[in-house]
Amino acid sequence: MTATPANQSGADQSGADQASPTERLIITVNAGSSSLKFGVVRMSDMVEIGRAEVEMIGTLKGPSANGRGVHLDDIGNPPEGLADHAGLTAWALGRITDIVHHLGEVVAVGHRVVHGGASFSAPVLIDDAVIEALGRLTALAPNHQPHNLSGIAATRQLWPDLPQVACFDTAFHRTQPRLAQLMPIPRELSDDGILRYGFHGLSYTHIASVLPDYAxxxxxxxxxxxxxxxxxxxxxxxxxxxxxxxxxxxxxxxxxxxxxxxxxxxxxxxxxxxxxxxxxxxxxxxxxxxxxxxxxxxxxxxxxxxxxxxxxxxxxxxxxxxxxxxxxxxxxxxxxxxxxxxxxxxxxxxxxxxxxxxxxxxxxxxxxxxxxxxxxxxxxxxxxxxxxxxxxxxxxxxxxxxxxxxxxxxxx
Missing domain, CATH: 3.30.420.40 (ATPase, nucleotide binding domain)
Incomplete structure (x- = not known):
């Protein structure tokens, strides 16, 4: 069955069922400190068929949204007064699925999570234990981690049974030698996880994957x-x-x-x-x-x-x-x-x-x-x-x- 927000009407759901979609779709959520980026990817060829962004979150002007790609051009702007990441994530996911429901079935959601600490060296399926562990890392990325987690929570509320995956900005750097990760501080602090973790790992992962094509x-x-x-x-x-x-x-x-x-x-x-x-x-x-x-x-x-x-x-x-x-x-x-x-x-x-x-x-x-x-x-x-x-x-x-x-x- 097509993934449908819990607050979407029965009439809308009926229309989605009648469409009988065959394509499987993945939604990506990239929560920044003042923005939210969403992508819709067709699994059959892993092509992104649309992208939307909510910008200026937390500013005096209030958030505004825009779409890129024919299928998300009419995402519209958030309702007045909606200003937090969790609410905006729920609104945007609802709008996106309204727009693409006739194109396929949303089968999973993937999230950028800024900090995975020392425990997460690769993407993981999200469950309660993962959410609890990521919450403990909030102090290490206070401008991003809470928004990453609020996006996960909003997605769970909309689609409780839909698989979600956390992809970490820190994971790419876990291959670094120990000397590159250490800081010259008392050993007990390093042993307690105060290390050089590194970020922008998703960007570096992409560049590493395409680099042979150019170099x-x-x-x-x-x-x-x-x-x-x-x-x-x-x-x-x-x-x-x-x-x-x-x-x-x-x-x-x-x-x-x-x-x-x-x-x-x-x-x-x-x-x-x-x-x-x-x-x-x-x-x-x-x-x-x-x-x-x-x-x-x-x-x-x-x-x-x-x-x-x-x-x-x-x-x-x-x-x-x-x-x-x-x-x-x-x-x-x-x-x-x-x-x-x-x-x-x-x-x-x-x-x-x-x-x-x-x-x-x-x-x-x-x-x-x-x-x-x-x-x-x-x-x-x-x-x-x-x-x-x-x-x-x-x-x-x-x-x-x-x-x-x-x-x-x-x-x-």
Whole structure:
């Protein structure tokens, strides 16, 4: 029977039954700190037939929705007053199934879950024990984990018996050697799970899966993938497995980001609390929501806005973003023992030719040389013909990874 929200009318259900769908569909749910992304994937060929996004959750403007793909173009906007992730997830899933019920049967839902801790090294079917374990990790990803869990809860309420799968941003990095996961803190804290976990694993999983199509045998060599978006990190791969990454215990570590500071001297945190009287919550907000591109520029967290600005503070923010990314890339290259392939992906990495050129210029000593025309055309190959390092600009697709892993677990 076609999966139908519990609050959908009997008349609607009758219409779904009369449609007698034969296609099996998977819905993917990707809950961010202020957005929700949904995909509908046809299992027969694993093609995404539609995508919808609810944006600006928790803003003064209120959330708005948009669809992509012919089947979700008319998803509409949420009812006024609906402003939390759980309610918006339930609303969006209901609207999506209303739209696609005649196309097939929703047979499973896959979720992006930011933090899987040390226990989850691969996607898992969700049950009560998994939900309880993920709840204990909320403090490690406070801006994302609660929303991931609220999406799972909303899906359960709509479809209590429908299989759900959790796909973890941390899982890809569990192949890292122990030294890459350790921090120089007392051993008992490391033994208690305070480790470098890394994030953006679904994005890196996708890039690893498609890399041979663009890099051939070099895909299994020394690769740095730069996931540069509102959140940003680097991952060093060998054999298309994670060796080192810039994010650590939380998604606040590493690169300068849209609103997050990335790595800073921990003494700054102590100074702000001890000498400037800031509370832990105030420092948390500063580092997570008032720093990065927004904080340095005082203008915007959006790279497109900064690139269009002639304000010198915008230029300084972009220059610092590139400098910090290149410095971290040099660190990753040390862990790899060199560099064969450099991949740019995510919103900034895929679409900002200017930022790619800035970062690659710093990495010329490693053999990375960009072809200006190819870079302006956004690739996928953007390196010069005589560049020792192959440089690529590739799309990432976290939803495709979620759908694939959900199908594998539910129907294997």
């Amino acid at each position: 051939g045998d070099r895909a299994d060599g020394r690769v740095i993938v730069a996931h540069l978006g509102h959140g940003a990190s680097l991952c060093g791969m060998q054999g298309r497995r994670s060796v080192a990454t810039t994010m650590g215990f939380t998604a606040l570590d590493g690169l300068m980001m849209g609103k997050r500071a990335g790595s800073i001297d921990p003494g700054v945190v102590l100074h702000l609390i001890r000498d400037r009287g800031m509370s832990a919550a105030e420092v948390d907000r500063m580092l997570n929501a008032r720093s990065g591109l927004l904080g340095v520029s005082g203008i915007s967290a959006d790279m497109r806005v900064l690139e269009a600005s002639d304000d010198p503070k915008a230029e300084e923010a972009m220059a610092l973003f590139a400098y910090r990314a290149a410095r971290e890339a040099g660190s990753i290259a040390v862990a790899l023992g060199g560099l064969d392939v450099l991949v740019f992906t995510a919103g900034i990495g895929r679409h900002s030719a200017q930022m790619r050129a800035r970062i690659a210029d710093y990495l010329a000593f490693l053999g990375a040389e960009i072809d200006p025309a190819a870079n302006a055309a956004h690739g996928p190959v953007i390196s010069a013909p005589d560049s020792r390092v192959l440089v690529l600009a590739l799309d990432t697709d976290e939803e495709a990874v979620i759908a694939r892993e959900t199908a594998r677990l539910v129907f294997a």
